[in-house]
Amino acid sequence: MEVFPQRHLVVTLCMSLCCLWGVLSMPDPKYRDALIQIEASMQTGGQVVLDEDEKRLNSRLLQMKQKEVMRADFPPAMHFFKARDLIKESPLFSLLQKVPKGAALHVHDLAMVDVEWLVKNVTYRPYLYMCFTNSQSIRFIFSSEWPKLLPYCSPWVLLEKLRATTINSTELDDSIKRNLTIFTDLDPDVLYPTQDVIWGRFEQAFLAVLGLVSYAPVFTDYYYQGLREFYTDNVMYLEVRALLPEHHDKTWALKTYQEVTKQFTADHPDFFGARLIFTVHRGVNSTVMASVVEEAMKLKREFPDFMAGFDLVGREDQGRPLWYFRNELSLPSDRGLQLPFYFHAGETNLEGSEVDQNLLDALLFNTSRLGHGFALLRHPVAKELSKKRGVALEICPISNQVMKLVDDLRNHPGAALMAEDHPLVISSDDPAMFGSSGLSYDFYQAFVGFGGLRSNIGTLKELAMNSIR
Numbered sequence: 001m002e003v004f005p006q007r008h009l010v011v012t013l014c015m016s017l018c019c020l021w022g023v024l025s026m027p028d029p030k031y032r033d034a035l036i037q038i039e040a041s042m043q044t045g046g047q048v049v050l051d052e053d054e055k056r057l058n059s060r061l062l063q064m065k066q067k068e069v070m071r072a073d074f075p076p077a078m079h080f081f082k083a084r085d086l087i088k089e090s091p092l093f094s095l096l097q098k099v100p101k102g103a104a105l106h107v108h109d110l111a112m113v114d115v116e117w118l119v120k121n122v123t124y125r126p127y128l129y130m131c132f133t134n135s136q137s138i139r140f141i142f143s144s145e146w147p148k149l150l151p152y153c154s155p156w157v158l159l160e161k162l163r164a165t166t167i168n169s170t171e172l173d174d175s176i177k178r179n180l181t182i183f184t185d186l187d188p189d190v191l192y193p194t195q196d197v198i199w200g201r202f203e204q205a206f207l208a209v210l211g212l213v214s215y216a217p218v219f220t221d222y223y224y225q226g227l228r229e230f231y232t233d234n235v236m237y238l239e240v241r242a243l244l245p246e247h248h249d250k251t252w253a254l255k256t257y258q259e260v261t262k263q264f265t266a267d268h269p270d271f272f273g274a275r276l277i278f279t280v281h282r283g284v285n286s287t288v289m290a291s292v293v294e295e296a297m298k299l300k301r302e303f304p305d306f307m308a309g310f311d312l313v314g315r316e317d318q319g320r321p322l323w324y325f326r327n328e329l330s331l332p333s334d335r336g337l338q339l340p341f342y343f344h345a346g347e348t349n350l351e352g353s354e355v356d357q358n359l360l361d362a363l364l365f366n367t368s369r370l371g372h373g374f375a376l377l378r379h380p381v382a383k384e385l386s387k388k389r390g391v392a393l394e395i396c397p398i399s400n401q402v403m404k405l406v407d408d409l410r411n412h413p414g415a416a417l418m419a420e421d422h423p424l425v426i427s428s429d430d431p432a433m434f435g436s437s438g439l440s441y442d443f444y445q446a447f448v449g450f451g452g453l454r455s456n457i458g459t460l461k462e463l464a465m466n467s468i469r
């Protein structure tokens, strides 16, 4: 596949010049410069032409990055939980916060909002009950009367009452907060030694949050607050993957999301809006999947603009692969109905397994984008298809590191993909779970960790433009 014919011409030309250079064994410096130029122009943003102001800003930016790279404790090489405060204090990060970042296209509904807000705002509301699970987690429910017992959970206690009898409420708040996120001040590698352990804690935290936000008045405030956090971080548009709480009518949930989005956009006219990707957990069986796909098609008809499409969530390594659901996922195209897919695919290190085929299968099902695509470098055919069709990867650097797919972000596949301008966007997946917020921390990791000293303001521009495209 001839992707860069003109570049090959340059390379060939240079090689013949190199021969003319003659008998000297030292490579021709001009040839070398030309090759460096070619490589630089191939990266994400490598073709962006900068005006004078941008060039000035760029040299400031690169100076700041140089300082960052010289640090002994280089943040992208460290676990994000340990690096977060270093990043937060970095002048480069402050600048990245101000940069318009375009759209955040891979964000989950239950992990959009800082847990500090959940604790300070939501858990102080009346009628909130809490119970303690067998697996050292907690569950919540808002109820006007004593709620029914949950399996594997202690009897419910009214949180208001518990607070009144607790000597140190700061300690109580902190322990609640620790249940709502996987971020920790302790050593993450000790606390979460394996992918199994961290995924277990991650799903527990989701369930704890779910009880807080599936109460209608909280739900609307929560989502508004989520939009606010991204907007404040200079994100102009969002696509939210939503589980849509079971015990509410899903039409109601979508309508509520839509109304809150409208309200937020009216309050912040420079915000562009948001759309929803309806999701289901990949642990369900075929029968459930068939009815969920039916429901998704129905919702897509009811909310043709607001609902972007459909996806499966949950740990790929443990859930069922896409191919397992091939009949159910073919329903829309069998009926000539439109249900765009936004599949998570390739969020795995299990090379060669059934799950590892998700990338190719997602593309066979005409996915509009690929969630993560972490395994793409090991699938040259999938990679070529994604490039040719412009199916962008939604790369979530911090998520992949925290969930133990890669330690040092300089070794993340995104670094190689950015070097060749593969279609990709940067996103934050579950910022509240990882102790980050908005999009800037992930932009930092991509800009400093993936891009090293070579990525520049053109890269930032192109990443934002990719997300809008």
Ligand SMILES: *[C@@H]1O[C@H](CO)[C@@H](O)[C@H](O)[C@H]1NC(C)=O
Pocket (backbone or CB within 6 Å): 120, 121, 122, 124, 221, 225
């Ligand atoms: C909680 O958030 C809502 C919505 O943003 C706000 O109106 C309310 O004042 C907040 N309450 C507290 C206690 O912070």
Ligand SMILES: *[C@@H]1O[C@H](CO)[C@@H](O)[C@H](O)[C@H]1NC(C)=O
Pocket (backbone or CB within 6 Å): 168, 169, 170, 171
């Ligand atoms: C409550 O606990 C926190 C954290 O352990 C501690 O810093 C604080 O001093 C305690 N406050 C009181 C009133 O004991």
Ligand SMILES: *[C@@H]1O[C@H](CO)[C@@H](O)[C@H](O)[C@H]1NC(C)=O
Pocket (backbone or CB within 6 Å): 132, 136, 137, 138, 172, 175, 176, 178, 179
């Ligand atoms: C969750 O909260 C409970 C109750 O406050 C506490 O005992 C437990 O240690 C917390 N879990 C974590 C992981 O901090």
Ligand SMILES: *[C@@H]1O[C@H](CO)[C@@H](O)[C@H](O)[C@H]1NC(C)=O
Pocket (backbone or CB within 6 Å): 285, 286, 287, 288
């Ligand atoms: C599929 O899952 C649902 C819900 O968990 C269950 O009620 C149903 O019996 C399952 N069907 C099959 C065929 O296993």
Ligand SMILES: *[C@@H]1O[C@H](CO)[C@@H](O)[C@H](O)[C@H]1NC(C)=O
Pocket (backbone or CB within 6 Å): 330, 333, 364, 365, 366
């Ligand atoms: C994918 O797109 C191709 C080309 O438009 C089409 O022939 C095929 O039926 C589509 N497959 C599915 C599953 O939507």
Ligand SMILES: [Zn+2]
Pocket (backbone or CB within 6 Å): 106, 108, 344, 371, 429
């Ligand atoms: Zn995700």
